[in-house]
Amino acid sequence: MACANLARRAYHRIRAPQSASHDAIAALKTITEVQKVVTIAVAAVALGAAIAAPTPGTIAAALGVLVQAVKNPTAPPTVSTVAKPSTP
16 A cells, blocks of 8 residues: 555656646747738738838849748848938
């Protein structure tokens, strides 16, 4: 009886951290997916802004950032001037 109780307690002590670890991994995967969606959405909004107020090169640059975001949403954008307003 004592051995069975000891084994049961040991099992639960091992399972609790494993369960927490699996939950954390699942949460990180979800966060990564949300980050990808946000990255693509931001690039799409930047493209919309470039189309709404076109200046030379902004639409092409914004489209390039959107394509990059779709291909690899975890990489930082290579064109940082797309979202910045142009100055006269």
